Amino acid sequence: WASNKMFTMERDLRLSLFTLIVCHIQLLIGLLLYFISPSGFYAISEFGMGGLTSAARLLALEHPLINIIAVVLITIGWSRHKKFLEGKPKFKSIGIFYGLGLLLILSRIPWNQWLN
Numbered sequence: 780w781a782s783n784k785m786f787t788m789e790r791d792l793r794l795s796l797f798t799l800i801v802c803h804i805q806l807l808i809g810l811l812l813y814f815i816s817p818s819g820f821y822a823i824s825e826f827g828m829g830g831l832t833s834a835a836r837l838l839a840l841e842h843p844l845i846n847i848i849a850v851v852l853i854t855i856g857w858s859r860h861k862k863f864l865e866g867k868p869k870f871k872s873i874g875i876f877y878g879l880g881l882l883l884i885l886s887r888i889p890w891n892q893w894l895n
Contacts, residue, residue, distance in 0.1 A: 795873050799857045802880070806850045813843050834889070842887045849883035852876050 814820050823831070823839050831839060858875025860869045 791870075795857065795860070795877070796883040798877065801851060802850050802853050806847065809846060811893065834892070837889055841856070842889065845883050845887040848878040852883070856880070 807839065820839070826835075828836070828840070853876060856873050859872040859876065863869045
């Protein structure tokens with residue numbers, strides 16, 4: 780984006796398309812796990828929102844919602860890049876929207892549960 784390179788089909792398009800596909804597959808797997816896992820949808824229906832701890836609320840509500848928003852942003856970045864003909868606006872669209880999506884995904888990972 781900053782170096783004014785050309786947007787190449789071999790590397791740049793394939794990398795951004797691969798990222799889009801992986802994010803959508805991850806979303807489908809996550810939604811499937813959300814509805815069959817006891818810490819997801821069933822926790823909300825059993826205890827209600829008032830009965831959840833902060834860790835349970837993160838897994839039951841915040842994590843799925845923010846990650847759906849992140850995948851939507853990544854999809855918007857992919858769709859917007861196709862409208863531009865030059866390399867710099869293509870890289871800018873992908874960089875901004877994919878970066879925001881990545882930031883949202885990283886913000887809702889339950890790090891304390893993984894690191895313990």
